[in-house]
Amino acid sequence: MPNKVFLRQSWLAENGALAALVVLVVALSLLSSDFLSVTNLLNVGAQAAVTAILAFGSTFVIVTGGIDLSVGSVAALSAIVLAWTAGVAGLPWPLATLVSLAVGVACGLVNAMLIAYGKLPPFIATLAMLGIARGLALVISQGSPITMPDAVTHLGDTIGPYLPVPVVVMLVMGVIAAVILNRTYVGRAMYAIGGNEEAARLSGIKVSRQLLITYALSGGFATVAGIVLASRLASAQPQAAAGYELDAIAAVVIGGASLSGGKGRALGTFVGALILAVLRNGLNLLSVSAFWQQVVIGVVIALAVLVDTLRRRGMS
Secondary structure, three states: OHHHHHHHHHHHHHHHHHHHHHHHHHHHHHHOOOOOOHHHHHHHHHHHHHHHHHHHHHHHHHHOOOOOOOHHHHHHHHHHHHHHHHHOOOOOHHHHHHHHHHHHHHHHHHHHHHHHOOOOOHHHHHHHHHHHHHHHHHHHHOOOOEEOOHHHHHHHOEEOOOEEHHHHHHHHHHHHHHHHHHHOHHHHHHHHHHHOHHHHHHOOOOHHHHHHHHHHHHHHHHHHHHHHHHHHHOEEOOOOOOOHHHHHHHHHHHOOOOOOOOOOOHHHHHHHHHHHHHHHHHHHHOOOOHHHHHHHHHHHHHHHHHHHHHHHHHHO
C-alpha cells in the first residue's frame, strides 16, 4: 500500500501539468460547445506556438538555475533585423534570416558573458539585455513596423486547409529541445550545473563554456519565435512580444521545471505553454473580461510556483 501511494504521488509530481491540461480541456469543452471544434483547437495551437518556442529556449536556462528576461525583446529585435536587412539593405531573405539568427545568438552570448565572466546575477544581466534589445529594435525601425519578406510570411500560413505552419515549427523546435536536453552532453551539463554548480565544476564540466552555449540557445530559439510572430503579423514590429518573457517562464514552471535549477523537460514546457493558450482561449470563448484573464493567469502561475516550492521542501 505505501508503495502504491508513493507511485501515485510520483506520477502526479511528474505529470501534474498534463493532468491539469486534461482537466482544463474537459471543463472548457463542457462550458463551451465551440471549444472542441477543429478550427478552434488549431487556433489554440497557433496561439501557443510563439510562447512555446520561447519557453523551450528558456527551459535550457532555467534548468541551469538561471533566468532569461530578455527573450521577448530579442525576438522583436531579431525580426526587425530580418525585415530591415531584407527590405532596406536588400539582402536575399535566406542571408537576412542567418543575420537575424546571428543577432539572437549574439544577444544570448552577451548575457552569458555578463553572467559567467562579469559575475552578474542572471536577473540583472538579462534585464539589461531586455532594455538594450528593445531599444535597438526601436532605433533600427525608427519605431515603425517593417514589412517582412513574402517568402518569410508563409510561416504564418497553413499547410492544406487546416494545419498552421507555426504549429509545425513549434513541434520541430520542441523535438530539438528534447534531444538537446536528453541526448547530448550539453543537456546533461545543464542539469548538472542546475543541480550543483560547484559539484559540476569539480567533476570536470567547464561551467562558463556551457553557460555560453545555454544562453546562445535561448537567443537562437527567441529568434525563431520572433520570426514566427512577425510572419503571422506580416510585419516586424519593434514592440512585438512585449511581456512574452513572462509567459515563457510561466510555461516552463507550470510544466514542472524548478526555478532553483536541475529540473525541467521539453515536454513539460510544451504542456505548460498549451495550458496558458487553452486557458486564454477558453476564457475568451466564455466572454471573460481581459482584466480578469490576467488575474486568472497570475493565480495559475502562483500556484505552479507554490507547488514547486512544496515539492522541493518535501524532497529535502
